[in-house]
Amino acid sequence: MFCFKKSRNEELYDLANAYNLRKIARASTIKSSDNTTKKKNFTCAAEAFKKCSNPFMEASCYKEGGMYEKAGDIYVELKKYEHAAFCYCNAKIWPKAGEYFEKINKYNKAALAYESGKLYEIVIDLIERKKSEIDNTTFEHTIHSLYSHYYQEKNEEMCKKVLSFLKTQDERYKLLKQYVRELCSNGRFEEASDMLIYNVKNYNSFTESLQYLLHLCRINALNAIYTVELVDLKRLLLLKKKSNINEEAQLQLYRINALNATMDTVELNRILKKAHNITENEKSQSDTSKKPQHWDNLVKELQLYIAYLNNDLEQVYKCIIFFKNREDFITEFRAISIWLKLFQISQTNIHDKYRRWLELLLRLHKLAVPFMSLHNNVEKAEKIRKDFEKIFVVNTVKKKKNKRQISFDNYLIINKMNAKKEYWQVYEKDVIYRAISKSLSSYIRELILKTDEIGRNIPDIASEICNELSFSGKCQKSDSDCRGHHVKPTPLILYNRLKFASFQYIVIRQLDMINKEFNYLQRFWAENLIRNHFRFQSPQISCPEATDLAIFEMHTSVYDGFIDLIYKKWLDEEINPIDFASLLKYLFVSVQLRRDKLIFRKLYDKISEKICIHEEIMEKLLSFILSIYTRAISFDNIFQFIDYAVENAESVKLDSFDAFNDLTSLIELTTSLIFAIGPKDSDFCFPQSYFFNYYYPFKIDLLSNQCDEKKHHENLKIILDKIQQFFSLLISKNQVYPTIILRLIQHLVLIGLNESKYEQEILKFFKCLSEESDYDQFRKCPHYVQFKKYLEGSNIGDIIKILNDDLKRTECDFLVIAHYRYIKSRRKFPYLGPKVKKITYEESHLFYSRLRRNSKFSQEHKAAGRIQNWFRQLQKRKEFHLLYDSTFYKIFNDVMNFCQISIKEKGKTAIYKYYLRGPMVDTIVKLIELQKKMNEIKNQLKESMKHSSDDKLESCLEYLEELKFVNIHFAL
Incomplete structure (x- = not known):
């Protein structure tokens, strides 16, 4: 500078001065952070360069001094538009920055500049004009920014315009995904679904939209099914009377699942219409290769909720079958819960509907029990818990393994009064698991209690067949007054009744896994099943062939329930040495269950422990039963028991229909054994019921021939006397037992059929009953007309034909001849026609196999x-x-x-x-x-x-x- 000044070269002097000022300005930025001083120094330098006519350096000084707008203006004058645009960017003068980027065809930079300046309309205009000139990265960024702006402003029209720039549906889905997730995180599932379905038309959109709406349906249905309300006070009082419910259990009963909770049907209908539109849109898709595998499951779940709204049980059941076949356990569980919710008992198809109720309730219980019980297999337990989290719409929490979140409208909310206002409520996972388990337990318990209530009103299950109707063909009482089941008994009807009642008992047995305090219900239904279905009462209303098949097919739960009843109740807590009626019941139920030998021995030991006046005579009965297994039958014991029981009927509690019925069965058993082990080469003929009731359970050896002819006739003579003795007891009663009297009359006819020697003695006894004055009261009973055809028969042949016709009337029983093939002389049955069934055998075991095979x-x-x-x-x-x-x-x-x-x-x-x-x-x-x-x-x-x-x-x-x-x- 000094040299230029000495030489008086002003132009170079000014230029050197300018550079010097720029140097000073740069030095000042290092020594001081004062922005004002900095700008002042660079302004001096810039003005010095301007004086030297050096605009480029002038702009550079303004730029270094942070005065970008002045620098940009100078670059514009110099037509250095790119430098100008960058300076305007630094100065955040976005309109000018974008304008000059456009001038040099830098459309990516221009779009970003306009976007940075929130000049969204200009950005849209630029994209409309120069979309092809903008690269994908810039385009995606700009579109996201535009959509975010208009979405926040709730400008739907501009949002749609922004989306219109996207060529493919996948691009639209990718853009909207983050907004959809944000909506879901705030519980706005319907808005999330709308956003997708109105703007995107591909399988990803259809699937997610449908899932969000189904989520709302699940919550709606879940709350309706499992909502906790006060239990009906009447039922609560009934339960308290029938069981020893402690205070804690009573408090729980006050908050059980109300099956009658109602859904918000208007809200559900609106949601389902939207969901249905989604499935209709899906049908328009030409390329189905991208359809997800679970799409059909989602559509079927939608149909499930539509069926729910329309109370369409049949359609709901079809959905259940669909999900079961697809092994979609989660939705199957929901579908079963919905079917059980909709079920209403009615008089149309009551049996089919109620069977389905039992079937589905048992399936629901099977699915729920693994969650409610403990698991040793940790991996399996974890999977089960995750499944039930989905059922009850429970979500995991990111980075918090021990936490779970549920929506505020989920009925699992522990305490709604104290819950936070956020949509998602977070709890420890163990708290959620306990809540689910408690809800399941209460829900299934209430369903089973409802099953008990419904079952008691279905005659096929809870009632015995009306004896009056089956005996005389009509009942004096109306259907509403008579407690019996008014139906014509056939083998198939009896078999179906038994299977139906067994199914009911299986379901009631599931209460044992939920609450031990309802064991009284299991006891009631076990006794009902035994008395009204399994026990043999008479050929008119019982079919041993059907009962035998039912026992053969018996479910393990039923069998275990019977065994528990026998061992834990009958033979332990309730054994009474002076109650012969109960003793006989225990014996014949045990015989039917094929567990008789073990039970008899335990009963024998129990009786031996008791000291009472009847101990000796009871031991005689048990000794007789046990002797059947040793093939050394002692008839003296049973004769003494029958004699003692008849003479002391009241003191040993033989005073009811069931007790007399069992004593009749004991007499039939004794007579059957007399003929079974009678003299060699003797055929015999009995109703099929005898073979199923007495021969088959004990597997009597038909070829043992223990008795000679003399002893055989002695036994028959004694049993005839006992029958007449028992007959007199029945007639002396104030109450007439027609079916038992008919059984005894028919039994006497059978003895005459098998032993012609006693024909006259039996006819004589019949004549006494029909003529002698001692039996006037008996002949006045309203049922005498049914006995008359037997008692007034002129010969045994006619009476046998009457017996044969009576047995075949309901097809529940018929006569069968047991014929040993290799006998030299066979017994003839002249009064029987050629159509009587004959079972020929060479060995005893062949007889029993052919008996069942011919069933x-x-x-x-x-x-x-x-x-x-x-x-x-x-x-x-x-x-x-x-x-x-x-x-x-x-x-x-x-x-x-x-x-x-x-x-x-x-x-x-x-x-x-x-x-x-x-x-x-x-x-x-x-x-x-x-x-x-x-x-x-x-x-x-x-x-x-x-x-x-x-x-x-x-x-x-x-x-x-x-x-x-x-x-x-x-x-x-």
């Missing part, structure tokens, strides 16, 4: 199975185009065509109910039975013809005649 129930089960297998095999062969006998194809195709045509005309329900379960199957079953019987006879004939001895000739001729008879029926 109508077992034949139909096997035949139905064979028909199913046959159809399946033909269908499989048809699919694989294999060549087989064309006859089978013709039958198969004819049946299939018949069913298809009938379905169109009558509907599926009618076909399943009336054709496939009716005459068609019955006809095929009958043909199979006849074909099987004919094959057996052929085999027997071939076997017999191998022997040429004279004693076989009669058998061959008999088989030949029987074969002809069967062939005629088979042809028909």
Whole structure:
């Protein structure tokens, strides 16, 4: 500078001065942070450069001094638009920055500048004009910023305009995802669904939108099903009377699940309409390859809630089956809960509906128990807990493993009064698990208590068949006044009643896993099942064949319940040495359950421990029963017991229908044993009920032949006397027991049928009953007309025919001849026709196997199975185009065509109910039975013809005649 000044070169002097001022300015920024001084120094430098006509350096000084706007203005004058734009950016003069970025075609920078300046309308205009010139990164950033701005301003029109810039639905979904999650985190699920479904049309959007709406439906349904309310006071008082409920249990009872809680149907209907629109939009999608696997499950769950709203039980049940088949345990649980919620007992299809109630309640209990019980398997327990978290709409909390959150409208909220106002409420996970377990326990308990209430009003389950109706054909009382079940008993009806009642008992048994204090209900239903269904009462209302099949198919829960009742109650807490009625009940129930030997021994020990006046006579009964197993039967003991019981009936509590009924069964058992072990080569004929009730349970050896003829007749004479003695006791009672009297009369006829020696003695006794003055009161009873046909019969043959017709009237019983094949001389039964069933045996065990094999129930089960297998095999062969006998194809195709045509005309329900379960199957079953019987006879004939001895000739001729008879029926 000094040299330039000496040389008087002002131009260079000024330039050097300018650079010097810039140097001073830069130095000042290091020494001092004073912004004012800094700007002042750089302004001096800039003005010095301006004086030197150096605008570029002038702009640089302004730029270094933080005066970007002045620098930008100079760059504009210099047409250095990019430098100007950056300076304007630094100066945050965004309109100018964007303007000059556009001038140099820097549209990415321009968009960012406008976006930074919140010049959203200008940004939209730029995108409309130059969208193709903006790269993807800048475009996405700008779109997100634009949408965020208009979303916050709730400007729906501009939001839609921003979304319109996105080419694909996936891009829209990606943009909206974060806003949707924000809405959900605040509990605004419906808004989240609307945002997606109104702006995005792809499977991701459809799936999430539907899930958000289903979430609201789940909460709605959950609250309606599990809402805790006060229990009906009347029921509470009833429970307190019937059980020893402690105070804590009483307090819990005040807050049980109310099954009648109502849903907000208006709100639910509105949500379901939206959800339905989503499924309709989904149908418009041409590319279904991207459809998620669980989409069908979501649609079916939507149908579930629609069915709920419409009270459509059948549709709800179809949803249950769908989810069960898909192994979607979580939604299946919800669906079952909804079905049970909607169920209302009515008089139409009450049996089918209530069976379904029991079926689904048992399934619900099975699904819920794993959560309510302890688990040793930690991994399995964790999975179960997660499943139930989903059922009850419980969410995890990020980075807090021991915490769980539930929405404020979830009924699981522990204390709504003290809950925070946030939508999501956070609790320790163990607190949530306890709340779920308590709710499940209360809910299932209330359902089972409702099952008890409904079951008591269904005659098929809770009532015995009306004795009056079955005995005389009509009941004097009306259906509402009579406590009996007014139905004509057939084997199938009795079997279905028994299975129905067993199902009821299985469900009631589940209370044991929830609350031990309701054991009295289990006791009630166990006793009901035994008395009204399992116990043999009379041939008119009992079918031992059906009972035997039911026992064979008995569910483990039923069997265990009976065994607990016998061992823990009857043989422990309630045993009473002077109660012969209970003793007989214990014996015959034990015989039916095939646990008789063990129970009898325990009973014998228990009686031996008691000291009473009847101890000796009770031990005689037990000794007699135990002797049956040793094959050394002592009839003296049983005769003494019967004699003592009849003479001391009141003191040993033999004063009720059940007690007299059991004593009658004991007499029938004794008579059956007398004939079973009678003289060698003796056939005998009894009703099938005798074989199922007395022979089969004890597996009596029919070939033991312990008694000679003299002893045999002595025993028969004694039992006849005991029957007459018992008869006199019954007639002397104020109350008439018609079914028991009829059983005794029929039993006397059976003795006359098997031993002609006693025909006259029996006829004489009948004549006394019908004529002598001692029995005038008996003849005045209203049921005498039913006895009259027996008592006034002129000969034993006519009476036997009456007996045979009476037994076959309800198809529950019929006469069966037990015939030992290798006897030299057989007993003839001249009063029986050729159609009486005969079971021929070579060994005792063959008799019992043929007895069950010839059972109508077992034949139909096997035949139905064979028909199913046959159809399946033909269908499989048809699919694989294999060549087989064309006859089978013709039958198969004819049946299939018949069913298809009938379905169109009558509907599926009618076909399943009336054709496939009716005459068609019955006809095929009958043909199979006849074909099987004919094959057996052929085999027997071939076997017999191998022997040429004279004693076989009669058998061959008999088989030949029987074969002809069967062939005629088979042809028909």
